[in-house]
């Protein structure tokens with residue numbers, strides 16, 4: 001999928017990124033990091049729509065409802081849901097080095113980022129069970145198919161726009177993700193009439209917010225640490241393969257994203273931050289360079305000797321949009337990412353890059369050396385100067401695939417809202433949207449778990465609307481919630 005060229009990102013050329021088409025969508029290919037976000041994210045949603053169902057205390061029940069987690073026993077977690085969540089059974093040595101460096105620099109360690117507090121560095125659980133991915137398809141759909149749930153049919157290779165006409169007795173729910181749900185709405189005549197009519201389609205309901213408010217967690221890919229002594233020989237790799245094949249254990253149970261992350265509150269003003277939440281996430285992505293200098297893909301799942309330091313802007317002020325291609329409305333939607341059109345977002349990203357430089361001495365003691373060679377498009381600038389960072393952000397910023405916000409939930413009086421707090425498309429009977437596109441503000445972290453929480457809520461809303469019994473009671477009654485402690489690690 002290409003995005004439109006913009007002066008502020010992807011070197012002005014427009015970004016090109018793969019999209020997850022298939023059963024399970026993004027959860028079938030993603031980095032599996034299980035991050036719910038910060039309590040303030042959901043309290044902000046609930047204040048916006050004035051509906052307590054979206055407040056954190058209620059959202060927590062729905063997070064727990066989908067979760068099967070035998071490894072953290074606390075009131076924040078549940079072992080009774082369908083989606084496996086666990087600690088990876090293997091720890092990369094490189095992750096241990098970063099853990100030591102964060103500790104040495106005085107960052108606070110968080111034992112459970114999905115518990116009372118999120119800010120600090122943390123090992124991270126993944127949507128895996130027994131060393132295998134637990135995608136939404138595997139966790140939710142496959143068991144229902146296997147048990148022949150009445151009324152359930154899954155059609156694969158079926159494009160909603162083109163292939164078939166479906167009729168529903170009660171309602172239709174669109175779940176095509178934040179880039180395609182708005183396209184489906186617009187092709188159905190719901191959205192900004194000017195765009196729909198420009199594509200020679202009939203506009204039935206003028207909702208100017210459809211496709212607007214696109215958010216993501218943009219991150220520059222401009223900094224990496226190398227581990228000259230790390231072992232990447234073929235014998236180790238063969239052993240890893242055998243271990244995974246036979247036992248689902250070992251290095252291949254880890255995603256290329258190191259299962260260590262850090263959440264930071266930079267204190268940069270005006271960054272649109274919900275209360276007590278981080279505005280920066282450091283993601284560590286492993287890569288491998290073999291002895292003859294040949295570099296494997298970033299997503300190489302082997303042991304690493306390179307770790308990329310990716311500072312993701314968690315609450316960007318910048319917004320993008322999704323519109324129709326007037327000459328081919330049923331083809332690819334036109335995506336304008338809008339990354340880094342706000343200077344505050346640039347400041348947060350620079351803070352994240354500076355944080356990496358400040359860690360370099362501690363990481364060097366642990367065998368990881370910061371590569372200070374300027375990236376080719378920014379050779380004219382001295383490494384680690386502000387001009388260099390600005391150039392690097394422009395040249396290398398890329399998606400974290402956390403697209404959200406384009407069918408935003410809001411009050412029905414808000415002309416830019418697309419769905420109400422019951423996820424019904426405003427102004428249309430019998431139509432809802434249920435995916436990451438309904439998030440009015442993207443959450444403070446990876447977006448798979450909050451999307452599952454939205455889906456759990458949606459299931460209850462649909463049942464309630466049609467007088468159906470609750471499918472399953474939440475296993476634990478929710479105890480009164482206390483605000484998490486706000487601990488900000490020292491910067492630098």
Ligand SMILES: Cc1cc2nc3c(=O)[nH]c(=O)nc-3n(C[C@H](O)[C@H](O)[C@H](O)COP(=O)(O)OP(=O)(O)OC[C@H]3O[C@@H](n4cnc5c(N)ncnc54)[C@H](O)[C@@H]3O)c2cc1C
Pocket residue numbers: 019020021022023024025026027029030031032033034035158159160161175176177178180181184400401402403434435436437446447448449451
């Ligand atoms: C490479 C990658 C890494 C990621 N890493 C993480 C991570 O580590 N942790 C995390 O929490 N999140 C991660 N995410 C994000 C997370 O997976 C998404 O936020 C989540 O999957 C969003 O769910 P969704 O239902 O909104 O959309 P999607 O998962 O994109 O699902 C949309 C579905 O709709 C289908 N579809 C689209 N258009 C049509 C059409 N016209 N007709 C029929 N079907 C259609 C698609 O095939 C897809 O199955 C990652 C995503 C990617 C792609």
